[in-house]
Amino acid sequence: MNALTQRLRLIPLLPAYVAVYFLFLYLPILLLPVFSFNNAATTTFPLAGFTTKWYASLVGNTVMLEAARNSLVVGVTVSLLSTLLGICAARAITRYRFRGQKAAAGLIMAPLFLPEIIVAVSLLMIVLAMGLELSLLTVILGQTVFCVPYAMSVLVSGFEGFDRSLEEASYDLGETALGTFRRVTLPVVAPAIVSSLLVSFTISLDEFILAFFLSGTEPTLPVYIWGQLRFAAKLPGVLALGTIMLAASILMLTFAEILRRRAERRTQMALMLP
Amino acid sequence: MTAAALGAAADTPPPARQGRWVRSEEARGLAMISPTFLYALALLLLPVLTVLAYSFWTQDYLDIDRTFTLENYRQALTEPIYRDLFVRSLWISLVVSVATVVFSYPIAWFISFHGGVHRNLWLFLVTVPCWTSYLLRVMSWKVILGYGGVLNTGLISLGLIDEPVTSLLYNSNAVVITLVHSWAAFAILPIYVSLQKIDRTLIEAARDLGDSRMRAFFRVTLPLSLPGVVSAFLIVMIPTVGDYVTPRLVGGKDGVMIATAIQTQFGKGANWPLGAALSVTTMVLVSLAAAVVVFALKFAVRRIR
Numbered sequence: 380m381n382a383l384t385q386r387l388r389l390i391p392l393l394p395a396y397v398a399v400y401f402l403f404l405y406l407p408i409l410l411l412p413v414f415s416f417n418n419a420a421t422t423t424f425p426l427a428g429f430t431t432k433w434y435a436s437l438v439g440n441t442v443m444l445e446a447a448r449n450s451l452v453v454g455v456t457v458s459l460l461s462t463l464l465g466i467c468a469a470r471a472i473t474r475y476r477f478r479g480q481k482a483a484a485g486l487i488m489a490p491l492f493l494p495e496i497i498v499a500v501s502l503l504m505i506v507l508a509m510g511l512e513l514s515l516l517t518v519i520l521g522q523t524v525f526c527v528p529y530a531m532s533v534l535v536s537g538f539e540g541f542d543r544s545l546e547e548a549s550y551d552l553g554e555t556a557l558g559t560f561r562r563v564t565l566p567v568v569a570p571a572i573v574s575s576l577l578v579s580f581t582i583s584l585d586e587f588i589l590a591f592f593l594s595g596t597e598p599t600l601p602v603y604i605w606g607q608l609r610f611a612a613k614l615p616g617v618l619a620l621g622t623i624m625l626a627a628s629i630l631m632l633t634f635a636e637i638l639r640r641r642a643e644r645r646t647q648m649a650l651m652l653p
Numbered sequence: 654m655t656a657a658a659l660g661a662a663a664d665t666p667p668p669a670r671q672g673r674w675v676r677s678e679e680a681r682g683l684a685m686i687s688p689t690f691l692y693a694l695a696l697l698l699l700p701v702l703t704v705l706a707y708s709f710w711t712q713d714y715l716d717i718d719r720t721f722t723l724e725n726y727r728q729a730l731t732e733p734i735y736r737d738l739f740v741r742s743l744w745i746s747l748v749v750s751v752a753t754v755v756f757s758y759p760i761a762w763f764i765s766f767h768g769g770v771h772r773n774l775w776l777f778l779v780t781v782p783c784w785t786s787y788l789l790r791v792m793s794w795k796v797i798l799g800y801g802g803v804l805n806t807g808l809i810s811l812g813l814i815d816e817p818v819t820s821l822l823y824n825s826n827a828v829v830i831t832l833v834h835s836w837a838a839f840a841i842l843p844i845y846v847s848l849q850k851i852d853r854t855l856i857e858a859a860r861d862l863g864d865s866r867m868r869a870f871f872r873v874t875l876p877l878s879l880p881g882v883v884s885a886f887l888i889v890m891i892p893t894v895g896d897y898v899t900p901r902l903v904g905g906k907d908g909v910m911i912a913t914a915i916q917t918q919f920g921k922g923a924n925w926p927l928g929a930a931l932s933v934t935t936m937v938l939v940s941l942a943a944a945v946v947v948f949a950l951k952f953a954v955r956r957i958r
Contacts, residue, residue: 397763400756404782404837407793410803414796421801468689475682483690489697492888494895494939496912497932500919501700504707504929524696527689578784585786588897592919601788608792608902621789628785636777 411625415618420611433619443620446603450584453515453599457522458579464523465530465575472531473538488528498525499592506593513595521589526579533578533635537571537642570642577635581628600624707929717926725930735914735931742894742911742935743942745825749832750890750946753840754882756833761844761881762874776845783838791902794831798822798903823905831899836892840885847881848874876954883947890946894939895932911935 415434419427437443468487472480490498502521503513511517541564549559587601594602604620607613674680708725711718729735764775782790797803798821805817821827851874859869897912904910911931918928 393759393763393767396759400760401778403834404779407790407797407834408782408785410793410796411789464689464692468686471682471686471689475678475685477679477682480682480686483686486698487689487693489693492891494892494912494935496895496897496915497701497704497936498697500915500928500932501704502696503919504925505696505700505703508703520696524693527693531689581784585784585788587786587788601786604788604792614796617792621786621792625785625789629781632777632781632784636773640773 408625411618412622415615415622417615420615433615434623436616437619437623440616443600443603446598446600449515449594449597450600453518453522453590454580454583456519457526457583458576460519460523461526461530461579462534462572462575464527465534465579466572468527468531469534469538473535473541474543487531490525491528495525495588499589502589503592513593515594515597517593517595518590518599521593522583522586525586525589526582529582530575530579533575533639534568534571537568537574537639541567568642570638574635574638574642577631577638581631581635584624585628704929704932707926708933710926712924712926725927726934728927729930729934735911738909738911738914739934739938741825741909743938745828745832745908745910746890746894746939747942747946749829749836749893750840750886752829753833753836753889754844754885757837757840757885758844758882760837761841761848764841765845765848776842779841780838783835787835788898790835791831791898794827794834795822795903798827798830822903824907825904827903827905828896828899828908828910831903832893832896835899836889839888843884843888844878844881847878851877871957875957879951879954883950886946886950887943890943891939895935 413426416429416431417426418430418432468484471477472484499521502517502524506513506517545563545567546559549563550556554562585601586599587605590599590602591605598606600620604617607617707717709721709723711720711722711724760779764772764779768775795802799805800817800819800822802822804821805814808814809817855877856869856873859873860866864872894910895912895915896910897916900908900910900913915928915931915935918924918931
């Protein structure tokens with residue numbers, strides 16, 4: 380008994396907890412690729428052998444490819460639009476002080492604190508009440524509302540610490556406003572902008588609720604997947620598609636993170652310049 | 654705010670009389686934020702106000718009767734089916750947010766106090782699963798918890814159980830597990846941020862003055878990280894109450910939540926005013942519940958001190 384309690388004490392409790400927690404976090408994500416290569420229509424253990432046939436089945440799937448194209452169109456537009464809007468807001472917040480700053484930022488960040496279904500339903504009502512047709516455009520408009528808070532957070536952390544005296548120095552040395560932006564501001568904040576583009580694209584690619592309510596007859600990939608989930612036989616194909624989307628998301632997020640860190644270092648370096 | 658404005662005003666040279674305000678910092682700031690602000694105004698505030706307006710109107714077949722009525726709210730609050738859904742949704746979101754915060758706190762603490770130079774890497778690893786497709790993650794839990802799913806068949810092939818356990822999927826527990834998983838990063842990040850802000854010498858001081866590690870944690874670290882705990886709590890609880898995907902995929906009959914009822918009113922049910930009233934009631938109820946919990950939390954922490 381005594382020996383047991385002694386041995387238990389030797390196990391570092393916190394690291395063990397962290398390990399279990401990370402297992403919990405990553406288990407569901409790791410299972411997708413595992414079963415997407417499994418040679419069986421059901422997701423059961425033991426595994427039935429390796430196959431790539433589920434991936435091969437995706438190639439000729441025109442409905443899926445159409446959904447992928449829709450997702451790409453929506454994702455690119457949303458990421459551009461929300462990064463553009465995010466730049467304005469992030470610049471206003473980090474560079475200027477004005478009355479109503481907090482209220483304005485609060486409204487822009489509000490989608491983070493609202494149930495998504497309420498955002499979706501309210502957008503659906505206003506779109507239909509105005510007599511607009513549901514289309515990819517309505518998905519784009521809706522997802523942009525939802526992505527701006529994330530874009531803004533990424534951009535604010537990139538813009539923060541940007542020394543405005545650098546810009547002033549550039550003006551004093553005779554650069555125009557545009558020239559200053561291109562040659563001084565942009566190089567410092569560019570990594571944060573690219574990072575924001577990638578993050579918004581990833582969120583848009585994976586977003587389901589708004590797309591579900593606002594997409595009409597043109598599904599995005601998550602809406603397509605939702606339709607497939609009703610059929611048990613379609614599951615392995617969905618897992619293969621999910622694995623591809625997962626890999627794409629992780630790649631983009633990793634790239635975004637690397638850029639974000641570079642941005643952080645650059646602003647710090649800019650601060651250290653005499 | 655006024656002090657900051659004064660400080661900013663002192664920085665800028667005395668402006669010319671003409672176009673003074675236009676060139677002021679305030680005007681430039683407002684101009685800069687206005688595109689984003691107007692976008693949010695048009696596509697967030699305006700729609701939400703529209704929902705509010707509709708909730709006081711009535712559906713008259715294909716038309717909307719715009720006379721003011723509280724009938725939708727009476728229906729939302731008194732009909733047993735909606736009452737049950739509200740109670741269950743609130744309960745699930747409460748359990749999920751408490752569980753998420755409790756399970757995530759040690760992770761945030763670990764990263765902040767023992768993350769070393771790799772803190773950013775740790776944070777990144779925490780956020781990656783939460784930024785990959787939500788739908789796919791929920792689906793994955795369905796695969797894990799199902800009757801012929803990963804957990805059951807895995808345990809059987811290990812010889813730990815003889816028959817599949819049926820109680821894993823299609824109930825509110827499955828909804829809670831899935832949601833706790835989905836929202837982990839949203840709880841870890843704000844707690845981490847507030848832990849980072851704590852002056853470490855305060856904890857050392859408590860230790861030097863004879864507090865045990867435990868006591869120093871409860872009397873110094875925890876109270877000082879309370880703002881992070883509160884925002885983690887809010888950022889998890891409020892959105893989860895209206896979750897649609899998780900109850901639909903893993904909730905079964907016992908795990909249905911209010912979002913399904915809202916969606917029905919905008920789809921097959923085609924009663925927008927009732928759907929709007931259900932949405933507004935959801936928001937009001939969850940805000941009240943969250944306020945009560947935050948208040949209780951602050952009170953409890955003050956008592957410990």
